Amino acid sequence: MSINDIANLPDVSEITSEIKMERLGTFTVKPMTQEKHEEFQKRCRTKNRKGEIDFDMSKFNLLVIANQVIKPDMNNADFLSKAGCQTAKDFIQKK
Numbered sequence: 001m002s003i004n005d006i007a008n009l010p011d012v013s014e015i016t017s018e019i020k021m022e023r024l025g026t027f028t029v030k031p032m033t034q035e036k037h038e039e040f041q042k043r044c045r046t047k048n049r050k051g052e053i054d055f056d057m058s059k060f061n062l063l064v065i066a067n068q069v070i071k072p073d074m075n076n077a078d079f080l081s082k083a084g085c086q087t088a089k090d091f092i093q094k095k
Helices: 003-007 034-043 057-068 077-082 088-094
Strands: 017-021 025-029 045-047 053-055 069-071
Touching: 034 045, 034 057, 057 069, 057 088, 077 088
Parallel strands: none
Antiparallel strands: 017 025, 025 069, 045 053
């Protein structure tokens, strides 16, 4: 691959991929930008009583799945209602 080929690659925000899961079917996902990754990390950090930073990996994983999966739209109220869930987090943990 030449430097020109690399320069002409599409931006990450323009890429999607399909992932097939035996039990749950096909999902369409998008890659995560560096900015989104940093935002999710920031949302998952808290200071404990000792002043140290704790990182909630479980919350981070839920944020990634809920926001990087674009089909099905796990944040769509109609989808969540049909799945018997209130939030994307509920759906991910239940299914």
